[in-house]
Amino acid sequence: xxxxxxxxxxxxxxxxSVVASRPALLEARExxxxxxxxxxxxxxxxxxxxxxALPAGRITAIVGESGSGKSxxxxxFARLLKPTSGQLLLDGQAAPAGRGGRRRYARQVQMVLQDPxxxxxxxxxxxYHLTRPLKVHGLGPAASLDESLAALLERVALTPPExxxxxxxxxxxGGQRQRVAIARALAxxxxxxxxxxxxxxxxxxxxxxxxxxxxxxxxxxxxxIFYITHDIASARYLADEIAVMYAGRLVESAPxxxxxxxxxxxxxxxxxxxxxxPDRPEPVELSGRGSVPSLLTPPPGCRFHPRCPHAMEVCxxxxxxxxxxxxxxxxxxxxxxxxxxxxxxxxxxxxxxGPPTRLADDPSHQQGRPTRPALRHPPFSRPRHGQSKExxxxxxxx
Amino acid sequence: xxxxxxxxxxxxxxxxxxxxxxxxxxxxDAVHAVxxxxxxxxxxAVLGLAGESGSGKSxxxxxMTRLLRAPGIITGGQVLLHDGTGPPGEQPATLDLxxxxxxxxxxxxxSRIAVVMQSAMHALNxxxxxxxxxxDVLEAHKLKMDRTDRRERAAFLLExxxxxxxxxxxxxxxxxxxxxxxxMIAMALALEPxxxxxxxxxxxxxxxxxxxxxxxxxxxxxxxxxxxxxITHDLSxxVELADSIAVMYAGRLLEQATxAGLYRxxxxxxxxxxxxxxPPLHGARKPLTGIPGSPPDLRTPPPGCPFHPRCxxAMDVCRTEMPAAFWPGPGGGRAAACWLHDGTHEVPAELxxxxxxxxxxxxxxxxxxxxxxxxxxxxxxxxxxxxxxxxxxxxxxxxxxxxxxxxxx
Numbered sequence: 001x002x003x004x005x006x007x008x009x010x011x012x013x014x015x016x017s018v019v020a021s022r023p024a025l026l027e028a029r030e031x032x033x034x035x036x037x038x039x040x041x042x043x044x045x046x047x048x049x050x051x052x053a054l055p056a057g058r059i060t061a062i063v064g065e066s067g068s069g070k071s072x073x074x075x076x077f078a079r080l081l082k083p084t085s086g087q088l089l090l091d092g093q094a095a096p097a098g099r100g101g102r103r104r105y106a107r108q109v110q111m112v113l114q115d116p117x118x119x120x121x122x123x124x125x126x127x128y129h130l131t132r133p134l135k136v137h138g139l140g141p142a143a144s145l146d147e148s149l150a151a152l153l154e155r156v157a158l159t160p161p162e163x164x165x166x167x168x169x170x171x172x173x174g175g176q177r178q179r180v181a182i183a184r185a186l187a188x189x190x191x192x193x194x195x196x197x198x199x200x201x202x203x204x205x206x207x208x209x210x211x212x213x214x215x216x217x218x219x220x221x222x223x224x225i226f227y228i229t230h231d232i233a234s235a236r237y238l239a240d241e242i243a244v245m246y247a248g249r250l251v252e253s254a255p256x257x258x259x260x261x262x263x264x265x266x267x268x269x270x271x272x273x274x275x276x277x278p279d280r281p282e283p284v285e286l287s288g289r290g291s292v293p294s295l296l297t298p299p300p301g302c303r304f305h306p307r308c309p310h311a312m313e314v315c316x317x318x319x320x321x322x323x324x325x326x327x328x329x330x331x332x333x334x335x336x337x338x339x340x341x342x343x344x345x346x347x348x349x350x351x352x353x354g355p356p357t358r359l360a361d362d363p364s365h366q367q368g369r370p371t372r373p374a375l376r377h378p379p380f381s382r383p384r385h386g387q388s389k390e391x392x393x394x395x396x397x398x
Numbered sequence: 399x400x401x402x403x404x405x406x407x408x409x410x411x412x413x414x415x416x417x418x419x420x421x422x423x424x425x426x427d428a429v430h431a432v433x434x435x436x437x438x439x440x441x442x443a444v445l446g447l448a449g450e451s452g453s454g455k456s457x458x459x460x461x462m463t464r465l466l467r468a469p470g471i472i473t474g475g476q477v478l479l480h481d482g483t484g485p486p487g488e489q490p491a492t493l494d495l496x497x498x499x500x501x502x503x504x505x506x507x508x509s510r511i512a513v514v515m516q517s518a519m520h521a522l523n524x525x526x527x528x529x530x531x532x533x534d535v536l537e538a539h540k541l542k543m544d545r546t547d548r549r550e551r552a553a554f555l556l557e558x559x560x561x562x563x564x565x566x567x568x569x570x571x572x573x574x575x576x577x578x579x580x581x582m583i584a585m586a587l588a589l590e591p592x593x594x595x596x597x598x599x600x601x602x603x604x605x606x607x608x609x610x611x612x613x614x615x616x617x618x619x620x621x622x623x624x625x626x627x628x629i630t631h632d633l634s635x636x637v638e639l640a641d642s643i644a645v646m647y648a649g650r651l652l653e654q655a656t657x658a659g660l661y662r663x664x665x666x667x668x669x670x671x672x673x674x675x676x677p678p679l680h681g682a683r684k685p686l687t688g689i690p691g692s693p694p695d696l697r698t699p700p701p702g703c704p705f706h707p708r709c710x711x712a713m714d715v716c717r718t719e720m721p722a723a724f725w726p727g728p729g730g731g732r733a734a735a736c737w738l739h740d741g742t743h744e745v746p747a748e749l750x751x752x753x754x755x756x757x758x759x760x761x762x763x764x765x766x767x768x769x770x771x772x773x774x775x776x777x778x779x780x781x782x783x784x785x786x787x788x789x790x791x792x793x794x795x796x797x798x799x800x801x802x803x804x805x806x807x
Binding site for chain 2: 065066173174175176203204205206207208209211212215230231232233234236237238256257260261270271272273274275276277278279280283284286288289291292
């Protein structure tokens with residue numbers, strides 16, 4: 001999502017500031033990650049100008065399809081990847097640099113990986129896995145080691161602890177392995193837990209156990225959690241806020257219930273219309289077709305426009321700025337931009353099965369103007385937009 | 399969709415599985431992967447087979463089609479294929495697939511029973527073009543077709559699943575995951591089989607692609623009226639697309655019912671637990687419990703009912719004896735293998751929710767997407783009638799949802 005300096009209520013850190021009514025513990029500002037691809041200087045635009053804050057003591061979920069950049073974003077937060085540009089702020093300060101700084105950072109921000117079958121070393125037992133981070137970070141004197149290990153295992157509900165300390169990963173079930181992986185992340189007493197699809201490899205009947213464990217960490221210990229998932233229903237269940245990501249950009253962020261009950265962005269609506277839902281009263285009608293674009297040459301303007309049923313001409317020319325559609329509910333879509341560029345109108349008809357959206361409150365929308373007038377040059381009066389005539393590029397100077 | 403008889407869903411029985419047993423390995427160390435499975439797939443119906451990993455659902459499908467590889471061994475049972483090609487009115491010819499010889503199987507496979515595998519990347523040959531793989535099956539089975547006919551048919555099949563025929567000359571790696579899975583479906587339908595067995599066909603796909611493929615599949619199934627055995631771990635998906643659902647756990651079928659019946663009124667504690675493991679997309683957020691513990695290791699299965707160590711309703715008898723399939727509820731339209739339903743126990747309220755009526759709004763329309771989609775859909779017809787209908791369905795759907803949340807406290 002583009003930071004939107006001078007954009008109404010979105011002053012400052014763009015969309016993030018709206019979601020974060022609490023102080024942000026960890027924050028990405030305009031963070032971008034491009035991976036080199038091939039010889040001709042081509043790059044994969046994995047994450048492009050994402051601003052997102054993780055408020056302290058809250059669970060923020062990021063939802064997206066594969067290739068949307070959600071895992072790359074998590075790895076940027078974990079500093080496993082170096083951002084191409086942009087800033088990472090911990091407690092409002094730039095993340096500490098240097099080797100020592102990185103270690104200090106890692107003590108506060110820990111990550112849990114997707115596949116507990118791959119993330120634990122098969123030749124080491126649970127005790128080793130949990131002792132290792134303590135040694136690396138110089139924590140936990142030998143005297144109280146056993147106690148702290150037992151306490152750790154109890155926190156992830158692996159009880160009695162002595163039964164598990166000597167077990168090897170192959171002796172544990174998938175759910176137990178993921179609990180060990182979480183315990184390992186908790187060993188250094190971090191403040192932020194980055195959980196990258198922590199339940200997608202697990203059986204359905206044990207997923208809830210892990211999700212409830214994460215919810216308990218937030219509830220009882222005030223842990224800040226970044227939950228990455230492709231399953232919007234689980235995000236709704238677990239998270240306080242949901243951010244939706246598409247092709248490397250944030251498209252919507254809001255309190256969890258608002259995202260699923262009043263989705264504002266057409267992509268979120270598509271995602272919801274595709275999600276399995278036994279309570280759906282009617283057969284599904286997908287709002288939008290096609291597939292995720294190539295990130296080597298992402299579409300200009302809004303990256304969703306080739307699939308969007310409401311696409312207007314402006315959508316293929318300029319990336320939409322984030323706009324607040326309701327308190328705390330931000331959507332990066334030209335439909336929601338209060339000052340829509342001159343000469344454009346909202347599309348007349350919206351075909352959406354779901355609950356009424358904020359779009360419906362938009363009077364211009366209800367009037368239903370069927371025409372989509374051609375955009376004239378130059379399309380915008382505001383200089384901010386004038387800077388970014390190059391399609392697909394973020395406005396410069398942030 | 400009257401819920402009267404699970405087994406008469408959609409029409410006459412096409413495949414009947416009776417007492418199927420499958421082991422991996424022999425002797426005392428053998429793992430019983432499928433135990434006494436009874437399943438009936440009706441012609442033109444969609445039967446969902448739900449289960450977690452290791453529950454034996456794929457093994458069951460492979461055994462049914464005699465595709466099981468060593469060390470898997472079929473140790474008992476029957477798989478009866480009622481061939482519907484005979485004259486109408488007469489008793490169709492019946493073949494026990496487990497007793498069939500290789501020649502008979504070769505004739506049946508693909509032309510009567512086709513399989514769509516989970517991983518389309520591995521199921522397609524990476525060094526052969528899509529077109530060649532599609533024509534290969536025609537060449538083997540349709541001896542009368544000549545090269546041009548085969549080519550035309552291959553192009554037709556691709557277009558049928560929503561891929562342009564230009565892709566015939568492309569290789570699997572040039573297609574996206576969703577397109578590859580469509581190619582697999584096109585290949586399975588090449589000879590217009592009566593049954594298509596789909597083993598997690600959309601699990602590896604993104605949710606939007608999954609929905610596109612399922613919608614397309616529903617339309618194809620409606621047009622070509624083949625029967626589908628749809629295997630997945632995602633029960634919430636099955637409720638939407640299947641006519642009836644069988645739930646499998648640790649090698650046993652624990653419950654069978656209509657999709658609506660299973661969702662609105664589960665009878666087996668495991669089914670109830672599974673349904674409570676899927677966070678809903680609507681309504682207030684409530685803590686869900688899931689199911690405590692984890693699925694058993696089939697090398698050392700628990701005695702009695704395999705679910706008893708995780709079951710909140712477990713009684714003494716559950717720890718020693720496996721219950722037979724009981725037929726709870728009026729009409730006996732469904733089966734649940736749980737001691738609670740043997741008639742001598744008081745059934746907890748959440749496992750005795752009345753069977754949804756024929757007019758149960760959400761459920762029936764949901765199930766209709768497969769059975770009768772297109773015929774009874776008023777949605778999207780006209781805006782004039784739309785207001786009235788919408789209001790109606792709105793309230794109905796509301797009650798439906800409420801009923802649903804009621805069953806899932």
